[in-house]
Amino acid sequence: MDILRVLVVVCVAGWLAISTFFSFAVAPLAFRVIDRGAAGQLVSAVLPRYYDWGIVLCAIALTGSAVLTVTGRRPRVRALAGIALCGTMLGLLLWASIVVLPRAESSRRARDDTAFALAHRSSVQLNGLMMLAGAAVLLLEALSRPARRDR
Secondary structure: OOHHHHHHHHHHHHHHHHHHHHHHHHHHHHHHHOOHHHHHHHHHHHHHHHHHHHHHHHHHHHHHHHHHHHHOOOOHHHHHHHHHHHHHHHHHHHHHHHHHHHHHHHHHHOOOHHHHHHHHHHHHHHHHHHHHHHHHHHHHHHHOOOOOOOO
16 A cells, blocks of 8 residues: 555544544543533534544545545546545535534524534534545545556
8 A cells, every 4th residue: 555545544544533532432421521511611622623633634635535546546436536535524524613613602602502403413414424434435445456566
């Protein structure tokens, strides 16, 4: 496996690990262990950095996939699928960070439970779609054969 493929896999796998750990361990534990208001403040303080890391890692993976496609080191359809999936991950993260997160934060501060529930539901759905796209990238890479080298 060449260095760019490794970079794409490491970035996507790293982001999926961070996302899974935060979504299924950290956030639920915070709400279970500390006061609901304090847990909400903790999670809302962490989320901007969470999205920043996701955006950086997915942008690196997208760039690596694009370079692999341009250099022709992988079959065209597989390369375009990798770009589409990494681009989807990045787009979902940007939407969640720029649109959904501020909406959730403003409704949380205004104590508008209905608006917050809608924003939270959107965030969970976007996170789930992003995780599926990331899993698809990893599956695509796992099933891909390494490029042949002329000897």
